[in-house]
Amino acid sequence: MLGIYIHIPFCERKCNYCAFSSFVNIEKEQDRYISSLLQEIEDFTFDNYEFNNELAKLGKTKTQTYDVDTIYIGGGTPSLLNLDILAKILNKIKEKFNVIQNSEITIECNPNSLTLEKALGYKSLGINRVSLGIQSLDDEELKFIGRLHNSSQALEAIDIVKETGIKNISCDLIIGLQNQTPEKFKQQLETLIKKDIKHISTYMLQIEDGTPLAKFVSHNADYLPSEDENVLIYKENASFLENNGFKRYEVSNFAKIGYESRHNFKYWTGENYIGFGLGAHSYIDGIRYANASNFEDYYNRKLALKEILSKEELIEEHLMLGLRCACGVDIKYLEKLGKDIENNENFKYLLKKNIIFKMGNKFFLEPNYYEVNNYVIVKLMA
Numbered sequence: 011m012l013g014i015y016i017h018i019p020f021c022e023r024k025c026n027y028c029a030f031s032s033f034v035n036i037e038k039e040q041d042r043y044i045s046s047l048l049q050e051i052e053d054f055t056f057d058n059y060e061f062n063n064e065l066a067k068l069g070k071t072k073t074q075t076y077d078v079d080t081i082y083i084g085g086g087t088p089s090l091l092n093l094d095i096l097a098k099i100l101n102k103i104k105e106k107f108n109v110i111q112n113s114e115i116t117i118e119c120n121p122n123s124l125t126l127e128k129a130l131g132y133k134s135l136g137i138n139r140v141s142l143g144i145q146s147l148d149d150e151e152l153k154f155i156g157r158l159h160n161s162s163q164a165l166e167a168i169d170i171v172k173e174t175g176i177k178n179i180s181c182d183l184i185i186g187l188q189n190q191t192p193e194k195f196k197q198q199l200e201t202l203i204k205k206d207i208k209h210i211s212t213y214m215l216q217i218e219d220g221t222p223l224a225k226f227v228s229h230n231a232d233y234l235p236s237e238d239e240n241v242l243i244y245k246e247n248a249s250f251l252e253n254n255g256f257k258r259y260e261v262s263n264f265a266k267i268g269y270e271s272r273h274n275f276k277y278w279t280g281e282n283y284i285g286f287g288l289g290a291h292s293y294i295d296g297i298r299y300a301n302a303s304n305f306e307d308y309y310n311r312k313l314a315l316k317e318i319l320s321k322e323e324l325i326e327e328h329l330m331l332g333l334r335c336a337c338g339v340d341i342k343y344l345e346k347l348g349k350d351i352e353n354n355e356n357f358k359y360l361l362k363k364n365i366i367f368k369m370g371n372k373f374f375l376e377p378n379y380y381e382v383n384n385y386v387i388v389k390l391m392a
């Protein structure tokens with residue numbers, strides 16, 4: 011079944027660490043953008059997409075299904091949208107695709123732009139998962155990264171979503187901010203656990219080129235915790251979450267059983283997904299596409315990327331995705347692509363050292379080694 015991603019590229023203020031495709035002060039652009047987005051959804055047809063013949067070896071045929079079971083509205087800041095616009099987008103998807111019952115429908119929200127009225131509206135539109143950009147529960151840290159909310163607004167946003175009856179709430183936190191220690195980070199997690207949050211994503215702060223944060227760090231090298239300190243925060247808190255009933259099902263993602271993101275699983279298991287909107291990525295039948303990330307090119311339907319994955323790239327991608335999450339790597343799939351992994355010396359070594367483990371026709375990375383998944387992939391590609 012398909013997953014659909016919708017990109018909303020508007021923000022109230024640009025956070026100083028963010029390099030995502032999102033823009034401020036472009037209210038004038040919104041009407042044109044939304045009508046182009048609706049048109050893009052309406053015009054979608056598999057006839058415009060090719061089939062990567064490497065997939066034929068895996069017994070796959072060209073996708074024709076319009077059945078959808080996950081929708082993810084991300085950004086940018088989708089919670090800036092009025093409900094009627096959101097309704098138009100979701101209705102357009104439902105006109106075009108067959109959105110099955112019990113689909114997972116997620117919206118990303120920034121705590122400062124979420125109101126009870128909006129959250130109730132989300133529920134009435136069938137949205138059943140809210141991902142909150144909490145980032146930190148320390149006011150100084152939030153200020154430092156240029157967020158518009160403080161910690162009490164973050165906690166209020168959680169209460170607002172809970173009031174609607176939506177139980178599937180995810181909170182994003184960033185590891186690597188200035189005040190952090192394993193103990194302080196644990197206190198933040200404890201607060202979220204007490205609020206009965208079902209899903210927590212902990213992202214390592216990436217210093218993205220060209221951002222104000224990158225400039226700051228180049229002059230203040232010791233202001234933020236070191237890489238080793240961050241790894242310690244990550245490891246201690248991964249154990250803390252695991253001891254509190256969360257399963258680490260991907261490097262950065264922790265969930266109570268049954269609350270793993272079904273949409274994200276599509277990215278990691280090579281299922282087809284279609285991205286609509288500025289800079290949105292799609293993966294259809296072994297070919298990766300990215301929409302243009304400037305408005306004019308997007309309106310003219312110019313692609314920024316079209317990449318037909320070679321046999322080696324399909325193997326590498328399957329290893330890369332399968333090893334960073336609990337979905338694992340399918341040995342038979344690799345075999346069909348011509349990779350006899352079980353006779354690979356490095357595979358045998360990693361198995362012997364309990365860095366990977368085998369179950370049926372799949373093998374998995376031991377979660378304690380998630381952060382060295384790149385090393386394991388390089389070894390297995392050799």
Ligand SMILES: C[S@@+](CC[C@H](N)C(=O)[O-])C[C@H]1O[C@@H](n2cnc3c(N)ncnc32)[C@H](O)[C@@H]1O
Nearest residue numbers: 027028030085086087118143182213214215216
């Ligand atoms: C692109 S944002 C969109 C969600 C929403 N606008 C927000 O910021 O709360 C999705 C998530 O990516 C993470 N993120 C963005 N830039 C990052 C960076 N440079 N390093 C680590 N995480 C980042 C943040 O945790 C954020 O919640």
Ligand code: SF4
Nearest residue numbers: 021024025028085086
């Ligand atoms: S609110 Fe989210 S998308 Fe917007 S600038 Fe900040 S991190 Fe980026």
